[in-house]
Amino acid sequence: MFNTMTRNARQLARDVGREAHDLLERGLDRQLRLAVTGLSGAGKTAFLVSLIEQLRHAGLGARLELLPAARDGRLLGAERVSQPDLSIPRFPLEAGLRSLSGQHSPHGPEWPTPTRSISELRLKIGFRPTSRAARMLDSQRATLTLDLIDYPGEWLLDLPMLEQDFSGWSSECETQLADGRGDWAHDWMAAIEGLTPDSEVDEDRLAEIASLYTDYLHAARRKGGFVDLTPGRFLLPGELDEAPVLQFFPLPGLGDWTPDALAALPEASLYRTLARRFDHYRRRVVRPFYHDHFRRFDRQIVLIDVLGALNAGPAPFRDLSRALDKLFDSFAYGRRHLLARLMDRRIDRLAIAATKADHVTPEQHGAMRDLLEQLLADPLKRLRYRDVPLKAFTIAAIRASEAREVVENGQRHPALAGQLLGEHEGASNSDTQGAGRESVLLFPGEVPSRLPDPNFWAESRFDFPHFAPPKIDGNAPPHIRMDAVLDWLLGDHLK
Numbered sequence: 001m002f003n004t005m006t007r008n009a010r011q012l013a014r015d016v017g018r019e020a021h022d023l024l025e026r027g028l029d030r031q032l033r034l035a036v037t038g039l040s041g042a043g044k045t046a047f048l049v050s051l052i053e054q055l056r057h058a059g060l061g062a063r064l065e066l067l068p069a070a071r072d073g074r075l076l077g078a079e080r081v082s083q084p085d086l087s088i089p090r091f092p093l094e095a096g097l098r099s100l101s102g103q104h105s106p107h108g109p110e111w112p113t114p115t116r117s118i119s120e121l122r123l124k125i126g127f128r129p130t131s132r133a134a135r136m137l138d139s140q141r142a143t144l145t146l147d148l149i150d151y152p153g154e155w156l157l158d159l160p161m162l163e164q165d166f167s168g169w170s171s172e173c174e175t176q177l178a179d180g181r182g183d184w185a186h187d188w189m190a191a192i193e194g195l196t197p198d199s200e201v202d203e204d205r206l207a208e209i210a211s212l213y214t215d216y217l218h219a220a221r222r223k224g225g226f227v228d229l230t231p232g233r234f235l236l237p238g239e240l241d242e243a244p245v246l247q248f249f250p251l252p253g254l255g256d257w258t259p260d261a262l263a264a265l266p267e268a269s270l271y272r273t274l275a276r277r278f279d280h281y282r283r284r285v286v287r288p289f290y291h292d293h294f295r296r297f298d299r300q301i302v303l304i305d306v307l308g309a310l311n312a313g314p315a316p317f318r319d320l321s322r323a324l325d326k327l328f329d330s331f332a333y334g335r336r337h338l339l340a341r342l343m344d345r346r347i348d349r350l351a352i353a354a355t356k357a358d359h360v361t362p363e364q365h366g367a368m369r370d371l372l373e374q375l376l377a378d379p380l381k382r383l384r385y386r387d388v389p390l391k392a393f394t395i396a397a398i399r400a401s402e403a404r405e406v407v408e409n410g411q412r413h414p415a416l417a418g419q420l421l422g423e424h425e426g427a428s429n430s431d432t433q434g435a436g437r438e439s440v441l442l443f444p445g446e447v448p449s450r451l452p453d454p455n456f457w458a459e460s461r462f463d464f465p466h467f468a469p470p471k472i473d474g475n476a477p478p479h480i481r482m483d484a485v486l487d488w489l490l491g492d493h494l495k
């Protein structure tokens, strides 16, 4: 009897200890910073709008069967609260919802506009905790504070530049030019023809050449579908438009010079001038951006437009793979221990997601995820080695099509029903969005589950449709697997 009592008491002490430890851990973690990472057009803004709206409508209209807290009726909703940094613009949620409501355009709902500067959002998520101690302390209701930022994807690929010097960056640009981009760089290459590191070039000429380099970056993106385009502010300068810090460009052929010979060149030489501006860009533009916004995250989701890259062809596809590979080195990953977490924030859980899955029929989603994992094979190996918990998903933040079946000669075939964006609309927004929209029922093609080989590219033509968004008016957007992603990213903090 006595023994049983002491055993029970010991057990109770252990339980209370564990609960207290859990509670302390959760108490510290009741605030999460989530990095929504993705290149331009990957779907960050659509993802953020959907995430906020799914949480705000939890228990009301949102379909969140794969999020246990919502399924069990414990998720009580979310509210936007005052953000921590008042000097950063607010995330334009209202503008995004206005576009999607279709109330302000004669053509119907429109996708949120591409992001042109950084913005911030803080969300308080209300839930009923499951654990006894937490319930007692929090009087049945707990909150999780979620901090999010949105930014133009163009700026993201500047982060790896922090680890580069001017020579390394120049040689990387040279390699990229040789892989399918040369067509758009003729004018810039003609302008630097005959220039060597020891040339002297005046300010006006530098500005002209930098402007031709910027034209090349724009064309490689718009016409070629390339994504690894640096410096990102050349594409989207923000407040730096026309500033001399944006007037530099890579110098091919530096490999023919020894580092000593380059270092011995006069201050006014082309090499020294460009290298100075490159360093200034890194120190004054990229580092503060990184320091202020990208250093301290707890969780991350990397959004990748795999289908867009398949549409663009083999060279842009390789380009995407290389760009993503570099990008993972810009973030700090690792499991965090209780005390370490007070000093140092690391990403302790990662989601990678192929976006816009509503562009293909549901039986293709498995192949889309396999392809995503292959595209990221190298960084995933490094992350697994470091034991960073990660999961791959295929999602649509805002589902713009419906899965159907068509019967032809007695055979059933999967198909998608949706409205195609008008002729001039493309993937991004424009003034003509809405013109000539057409309702379609189609089979958009098969997604290869392995990295396509050269024959594959030669034989297959990918052509995934650009759908107009559904009308979203006062309810959560329809989605594909946003609930599974939310569970992976937040679920353990909603217990």
Ligand SMILES: Nc1nc2c(ncn2[C@@H]2O[C@H](COP(=O)(O)OP(=O)(O)OP(=O)(O)O)[C@@H](O)[C@H]2O)c(=O)[nH]1
Pocket (backbone or CB within 6 Å): 038, 039, 040, 041, 042, 043, 044, 045, 046, 047, 111, 112, 113, 114, 115, 116, 151, 152, 153, 154, 355, 356, 357, 358, 359, 395, 396, 397, 398, 399, 400, 401, 426, 427, 428, 429, 467
């Ligand atoms: N069908 C479909 N299209 C999507 C979805 N998410 C994004 N898109 C399309 O992709 C485009 C770009 O999405 P955004 O969310 O603006 O991408 P972003 O990553 O914020 O891009 P930047 O702001 O330029 O960095 C949208 O205008 C839509 O055309 C989705 O879930 N389904």
Ligand SMILES: [Mg+2]
Pocket (backbone or CB within 6 Å): 044, 045, 046, 113, 114, 115, 150, 151, 152, 153
């Ligand atoms: Mg955006």
